[in-house]
């Protein structure tokens with residue numbers, strides 16, 4: 001239950017439009033609760049995710065929806081996933097969307113730097 005509430009709070013926090021398009025700040029506010037330096041049940045780590053195979057980590061049990069996607073993460077498909085996760089990958093367990101395009105662009109730029 002606690003985990004569920006935490007997840008809900010994180011999802012709600014992500015629905016608020018961001019004032020400043022600072023990728024690192026946005027990531028800390030909207031993504032870090034589920035995406036840390038190591039994969040956890042809350043989400044896979046995003047280190048090295050840019051250019052990597054979609055749903056390709058061996059230390060995380062992805063949903064069938066995300067596993068059904070082929071290819072690697074690029075600026076284009078990351079933008080699409082963040083804009084509408086279930087639109088990009090029906091059945092994905094990630095519910096967090098980032099409606100603001102400038103915020104998405106800043107986040108994608110930041111995710112690109114995660115080694």
Ligand code: HEC
Nearest residue numbers: 010030031034042043054055056062063066092093094096
């Ligand atoms: C409430 C938890 C949660 C939050 C907040 C969240 N995510 Fe996720 N994310 C997930 C989960 C869970 C998955 C795995 C989804 C699946 O298996 O369908 C995921 C998957 C991903 C993936 C695919 C990883 C891979 O290895 O293919 C990316 C990229 C991603 N998230 C980016 C973000 C970004 C950027 C943010 C911040 C805007 C964010 N996520 C916020 C839970 C979250």
